[in-house]
């Protein structure tokens with residue numbers, strides 16, 4: 072079991088988990104401004120830091136930019152995604168890959184919940200391209216879900232991944248993209264098992280500061296402990312790194328246009344040559360995975 076499992080995100084173990092990657096970043100930051108970063112990294116151990124960051128981020132991108140997704144992306148692009156008129160092709164490819172991972176029936180006609188849907192661009196892509204029966208988006212950020220509902224007409228709710236406002240067995244598929252590191256633990260996994268119908272599937276993509284074999288073993292154990300069978304596990308680090316490289320000009324332009332505070336806060340996470348997250352992925356200090364797990368019938 073991972074450190075985070077068995078603990079809520081406010082428990083010392085979960086806080087340690089968040090600090091672990093916070094320190095990784097601080098250790099390789101340029102010395103100028105390191106004092107400010109040290110303070111930020113200390114704050115990274117708290118949920119308040121993340122919630123504040125996303126509040127500022129969504130407030131700005133929602134009103135001043137065409138951004139609708141906030142994941143690192145996936146490359147190469149499949150022909151169907153490449154032909155999509157939207158600029159965020161790498162981010163949409165991540166969702167396309169998630170749909171492919173969802174098993175034989177895929178998403179067609181199914182009740183799909185995206186936990187941490189953000190601004191809704193990814194869920195909208197799945198709805199348009201993969202024929203979801205009923206799409207529901209949930210996110211902790213009220214700004215983001217309002218934007219998703221207004222822009223895409225999606226059915227969205229504000230809520231916490233560790234305490235989902237849905238009845239047992241409400242969904243056939245749960246999608247969760249680059250967000251679990253913020254709240255991963257037994258509460259979240261228990262909620263996945265509860266809201267999925269027996270035989271339902273969860274598709275998750277994210278990053279971890281772990282070696283791939285260790286990451287895979289931990290996730291398989293954690294999912295098994297709450298009644299899931301991990302049917303597929305892929306190391307997608309090289310795909311994510313390639314997407315960061317292909318998408319770098321768009322990201323840098325976005326950052327250059329951002330207000331000062333967001334430029335400072337966003338730099339370590341934006342996934343370009345000057346960002347610690349990208350360098351860590353490229354050097355193998357952090358890895359990205361995509362998994363599909365099936366809820367076993369009880």
Ligand SMILES: C[S@@+](CC[C@H](N)C(=O)[O-])C[C@H]1O[C@@H](n2cnc3c(N)ncnc32)[C@H](O)[C@@H]1O
Nearest residue numbers: 140141142187188189210211212231232248250
């Ligand atoms: C990196 S973004 C990914 C958003 C989206 N999946 C995408 O790819 O565009 C992480 C998301 O997790 C959300 N989040 C953070 N804590 C959460 C929680 N406890 N419950 C639900 N969502 C949360 C944030 O508001 C943010 O939208």
